[in-house]
Amino acid sequence: MNLYVLLKMVPDTVEELNVSADGQSLDSEFLRFKLSEPDDHALEQALLLKEKHGGTVTVVALDAPEVDDVLFTALAKGGDRAVKIPIAQAGLGTAASAGVLAAFFAAPGAITPDTLLLPGSQAIDDLEGELAPLLAAALNLPYVGVVCGVQAADGKATILKEFAGGLRAEFEVALPAVLGIQSAEKPPRYVPVAKVRAAMKSATIDTAELAPPDRPVQLDIARLYKPEAAGRAEMVEGAPADVADKLVDVLAKHSVV
Amino acid sequence: MANPILVLAEQVRGELADITFEMLGAGRALAIASGAPLYAALLGSEAAPLAAKLGAADKVFTVEHPHLDLAPAGTVAAALKGLVDHTQAGLVLLGCTNVSLGIGSMLAAHSGLPLVNFCRAITFQAGTLTCTSQLFGGKILSDVKLADGRGIVSVYPGAFPVDAGKHDGTPPVEKVDLAVEAPKAVFKRYVEPETGDVDITKQDVLVGVGRGIQTQDNVQLAEDLAQILGGAVCASRPVIDQGWLPLSRQVGKSGMTVKPRVYLALGISGAPEHWEGMQNAQCIIAVNTDPKAPIFDGAHYGVVGDVLELLPVLTEKIKARKAT
Numbered sequence: 262m263n264l265y266v267l268l269k270m271v272p273d274t275v276e277e278l279n280v281s282a283d284g285q286s287l288d289s290e291f292l293r294f295k296l297s298e299p300d301d302h303a304l305e306q307a308l309l310l311k312e313k314h315g316g317t318v319t320v321v322a323l324d325a326p327e328v329d330d331v332l333f334t335a336l337a338k339g340g341d342r343a344v345k346i347p348i349a350q351a352g353l354g355t356a357a358s359a360g361v362l363a364a365f366f367a368a369p370g371a372i373t374p375d376t377l378l379l380p381g382s383q384a385i386d387d388l389e390g391e392l393a394p395l396l397a398a399a400l401n402l403p404y405v406g407v408v409c410g411v412q413a414a415d416g417k418a419t420i421l422k423e424f425a426g427g428l429r430a431e432f433e434v435a436l437p438a439v440l441g442i443q444s445a446e447k448p449p450r451y452v453p454v455a456k457v458r459a460a461m462k463s464a465t466i467d468t469a470e471l472a473p474p475d476r477p478v479q480l481d482i483a484r485l486y487k488p489e490a491a492g493r494a495e496m497v498e499g500a501p502a503d504v505a506d507k508l509v510d511v512l513a514k515h516s517v518v
Numbered sequence: 519m520a521n522p523i524l525v526l527a528e529q530v531r532g533e534l535a536d537i538t539f540e541m542l543g544a545g546r547a548l549a550i551a552s553g554a555p556l557y558a559a560l561l562g563s564e565a566a567p568l569a570a571k572l573g574a575a576d577k578v579f580t581v582e583h584p585h586l587d588l589a590p591a592g593t594v595a596a597a598l599k600g601l602v603d604h605t606q607a608g609l610v611l612l613g614c615t616n617v618s619l620g621i622g623s624m625l626a627a628h629s630g631l632p633l634v635n636f637c638r639a640i641t642f643q644a645g646t647l648t649c650t651s652q653l654f655g656g657k658i659l660s661d662v663k664l665a666d667g668r669g670i671v672s673v674y675p676g677a678f679p680v681d682a683g684k685h686d687g688t689p690p691v692e693k694v695d696l697a698v699e700a701p702k703a704v705f706k707r708y709v710e711p712e713t714g715d716v717d718i719t720k721q722d723v724l725v726g727v728g729r730g731i732q733t734q735d736n737v738q739l740a741e742d743l744a745q746i747l748g749g750a751v752c753a754s755r756p757v758i759d760q761g762w763l764p765l766s767r768q769v770g771k772s773g774m775t776v777k778p779r780v781y782l783a784l785g786i787s788g789a790p791e792h793w794e795g796m797q798n799a800q801c802i803i804a805v806n807t808d809p810k811a812p813i814f815d816g817a818h819y820g821v822v823g824d825v826l827e828l829l830p831v832l833t834e835k836i837k838a839r840k841a842t
């Protein structure tokens with residue numbers, strides 16, 4: 262199979278996020294980036310499919326801080342080829358990113374009859390929409406999102422899509438197709454740092470030159486801001502033993518102790 | 519903003535989902551503020567009996583075609599585009615749900631209308647429509663302005679009250695004939711939820727654990743607390759994805775919706791997809807090392823601290839209190 266995984270860097274939300282002075286973007290000074298979590302699952306799903314059916318896994322990313330590490334990590338995990346598009350992801354809305362990636366896949370030979378494009382289902386900054394359906398629309402390919410399982414056979418994929426309440430449904434789709442991956446069938450694999458270092462020494466990241474988008478952002482963003490402190494929780498403070506005492510009182514108030 | 523507002527009714531297994539009424543309520547408020555009519559779009563072969571329940575809309579437009587039953591986003595978006603053209607709708611509301619995910623993006627790509635995702639509030643003031651969205655797992659909000667009130671808005675479940683969108687009256691219904699292409703992804707069968715050992719939707723007390731619990735072994739600390747409280751342990755998605763607890767214990771968008779008397783959120787950041795599953799708990803107690811964690815915006819009680827440190831102490835204290 263010809264498997265492509267689209268990797269995107271997002272701010273690590275464990276860190277404090279601040280809005281820059283213009284009120285339009287995040288203050289990049291202290292931002293730490295990490296791979297968008299569903300994209301990590303998409304990579305794992307691609308590697309599982311390759312192990313079962315053979316083929317190649319190509320990881321593709323726009324330029325972003327720390328993205329080289331992520332691309333080399335993907336190669337160390339079993340990816341065959343890494344491609345970086347030297348257009349900065351920062352400042353691009355999802356629609357513009359989808360446009361750039363659609364141009365990448367429009368190159369002759371990129372999409373073969375056994376191709377699956379595997380972006381993550383959604384990213385935490387997808388204000389303009391998700392990459393997977395936007396890419397599918399641009400390339401006129403079938404799309405299913407919130408995917409948590411993929412089986413392939415005879416030019417088709419059988420996909421498990423999540424609904425609510427633990428309900429899932431099976432869909433069948435002819436390849437080539439775009440699947441927005443939510444969870445891989447197994448937790449993303451761990452790769453030792455030594456292997457990543459080895460990949461950094463032996464492997465290369467290819468570059469694909471493409472035209473930057475005309476309209477980096479589609480939406481008229483008036484402002485970004487932090488949620489107001491109003492309505493926040495009543496904070497319980499003190500040493501663990503004091504906190505526990507106070508929580509027991511709360512639990513007693515709600516008649517569960 | 520004189521163009522109609524069109525709400526995409528969402529159905530699961532022949533029932534209208536709550537999000538449909540939440541959006542109709544939100545749409546009605548906008549309709550009153552702007553003077554635009556409020557329409558509902560209902561797609562699929564079983565549309566007729568459901569249309570009668572959409573009395574909050576001024577009119578319901580149906581496209582009745584078997585291709586639209588459990589159709590993929592592309593097929594739904596194409597039909598919805600047909601209805602947008604037919605009704606001249608300027609604003610489309612749809613659910614930020616697993617069922618509808620991707621429809622808004624596809625409709626945006628085909629119609630040229632901008633999409634605003636992750637929306638929690640919509641206001642119409644002095645001729646300007648502003649959508650407030652939750653980004654970065656709830657850590658940042660954004661206000662987006664839609665020129666002339668034109669656009670597609672994907673609305674989070676739980677952002678608007680259900681009751682505001684429920685009306686007894688029977689709405690006028692127009693059946694629209696549209697050519698519907700065969701879907702490119704075909705529904706095969708449902709895979710029913712695993713029935714677990716415990717039904718977390720029936721518990722008075724839930725001890726919810728998130729990534730902050732750090733290891734599978736630590737889940738036992740939460741089990742101990744749940745046991746002494748006569749409740750059960752549930753979890754956020756990363757804990758389930760790691761295989762530390764079964765899928766039947768997942769709370770949130772893809773998991774269960776729970777309404778216990780007390781919900782302890784331990785090492786859970788409070789991302790919107792988790793929040794929508796437990797927001798109606800009577801009492802939410804959050805424990806998190808990050809004082810800026812979004813869970814504190816909605817919880818009733820908050821503790822900034824390490825759950826691994828607090829859990830054993832809390833369990834012991836409850837044992838002691840029970841013994842007295």
Ligand SMILES: Cc1cc2nc3c(=O)[nH]c(=O)nc-3n(C[C@H](O)[C@H](O)[C@H](O)COP(=O)(O)OP(=O)(O)OC[C@H]3O[C@@H](n4cnc5c(N)ncnc54)[C@H](O)[C@@H]3O)c2cc1C
Nearest residue numbers: 728729730754755770771772773785787791792807808825
């Ligand atoms: C389509 C879709 C469907 C989804 N469905 C669901 C769903 O059904 N349910 C769900 O939960 N999520 C769902 N998600 C995922 C959701 O977006 C979040 O990624 C997820 O809820 C985060 O889980 P978490 O809070 O455990 O992890 P994180 O966001 O990583 O938060 C971990 C928290 O633990 C804190 N912490 C770390 N160490 C400690 C410690 N020692 N003591 C105390 N606190 C600590 C950190 O400060 C942080 O706030 C879905 C996402 C998508 C896109």
